[in-house]
Amino acid sequence: MAKRSDAELDTLVEQAIVDAYGEDEQLSAFHVMIEDNLAVPFQTTVLGVEVTVTKVDLLPGSGIVAICIRRKHRQAIGILDLPLPDPRPDGAEWIEAFRHWAW
Numbered sequence: 001m002a003k004r005s006d007a008e009l010d011t012l013v014e015q016a017i018v019d020a021y022g023e024d025e026q027l028s029a030f031h032v033m034i035e036d037n038l039a040v041p042f043q044t045t046v047l048g049v050e051v052t053v054t055k056v057d058l059l060p061g062s063g064i065v066a067i068c069i070r071r072k073h074r075q076a077i078g079i080l081d082l083p084l085p086d087p088r089p090d091g092a093e094w095i096e097a098f099r100h101w102a103w
Contacts, residue, residue: 004096016029016101027064030097040089043085044068044083045083065078066078080099
């Protein structure tokens with residue numbers, strides 16, 4: 001998938017934070033957009049290990065995280081640190097928009 005332009009990302013950011021005031025509300029708004037639109041579960045590789053991303057959560061002190069599972073192990077990984085598979089899951093553009101907003 002081609003990288004989205006800054007203008008496309010700006011449009012997604014505006015859509016996400018239209019009614020959010022302040023950084024905390026904006027973070028929560030992005031969490032909702034990612035949670036509502038990212039198609040889970042999906043497989044990806046983290047540090048050479050295949051994991052299943054089962055959901056997205058908002059954790060105090062950690063921000064938006066992907067909950068990754070492998071067998072009996074469970075790990076929260078910052079959504080901006082999560083390597084996405086190719087092809088990307090539906091809704092991954094919201095992670096890209098969040099990255100654009102956060103940086």
